[in-house]
Amino acid sequence: MAEASLQRVRPALRAARLTAGLMLFFALSDAALAVYTNIYGARDVPLAVTIMNLAAMAAVIVYYFSPDFSSAKPTxxxxxxxxxxxxxxxxxxxxxxxxxxxxxxxxxxxxxxxxxxxxxxxxxxxxxxxxxxxxxxxxxxxxxxxxxxxxxxxxxxxxxxxxxxxxxxxxxxxxxxxxxxxxxxxxxxxxxxxxxxxxxxxxxxxx
Known part of the structure; x- marks a missing residue:
């Protein structure tokens, strides 16, 4: 962040937040999928992975087009x-x-x-x-x-x-x-x- 142009700090911060959110999402979803597989078997794993990926893509699209409310805070x-x-x-x-x-x-x-x-x-x-x-x-x-x-x-x-x-x-x-x-x-x-x-x-x- 310190090396980023001051005009690009906010986009860089948003990108970092998105990356952190996706990492957390996949960590939790992978753990849940592992538990599900141990209990019910691997038959539904492909469908579950597809749903997870679609959910992640939807989240990225929503986050990308959503306004940056942090820029509207009093300065x-x-x-x-x-x-x-x-x-x-x-x-x-x-x-x-x-x-x-x-x-x-x-x-x-x-x-x-x-x-x-x-x-x-x-x-x-x-x-x-x-x-x-x-x-x-x-x-x-x-x-x-x-x-x-x-x-x-x-x-x-x-x-x-x-x-x-x-x-x-x-x-x-x-x-x-x-x-x-x-x-x-x-x-x-x-x-x-x-x-x-x-x-x-x-x-x-x-x-």
Whole structure:
């Protein structure tokens, strides 16, 4: 997981959960089949195996097409543990690492790459970010990306897609979701309000 791109952590986690679930299912079903065979013989084993495989295939299809409810959970949680001075120092190193060479713009940025750049263990990077900000690593990095996206939308004529790619996002759905999480509106809406603010209005922020 640490080596996976931050944009691919959620799909990788879903795949890991699915694999673990299938392993557990086949372990339990094989044990049940062994008990059944000892009691009733092996005559119905082919049918039982077919049913097991069909059930596993159905479960994979349902899981694949089901929405990822974890992405809909609130993301502005308060830190669960009071941050220490060491956490704050670590966060400063992490922020400096993100800015060095504009690392945050890297599409394939991973926790492992960030930790190597900050010269901190990956677990310490994740823990410090969570304790100080209440965010996970992906959200923390995306906050920086969205801040840069807002600047580009306000100060340049680049299209939304160009801005998305410039700040390190690879998919429009992820960019739009994270942009709305941070600002409370879509990139196009934000640009329109930012332009209106230049005439004396105020940029709307997330409630």
């Amino acid at each position: 502005a949680a308060s830190p669960s543990v009071e941050p220490t001075e060491e956490d704050k120092i670590a966060l400063s190193r992490i922020e400096a690492a993100l800015e060095e060479g504009e690392l945050y713009r890297s599409e394939d940025l991973s926790l492992a790459k960030l930790s190597r750049k900050a010269r901190l263990p990956a677990r310490e990077v994740s823990a410090a970010i969570n304790r100080v900000t209440g965010l996970n690593v992906s959200q923390f990095v995306n906050d920086r990306r969205i801040a840069e996206a807002c600047r580009l939308l306000r100060e340049t004529e680049r299209t939304v897609i160009q801005v998305m790619l410039d700040v390190g996002f690879s998919t429009k759905s992820n960019f739009n979701r994270e942009f709305r999480r941070v600002t409370g509106m879509s990139p196009k809406q934000w640009r329109a309000e930012a332009r209106a603010a230049q005439d004396g209005g105020a940029i709307k922020t997330r409630p």
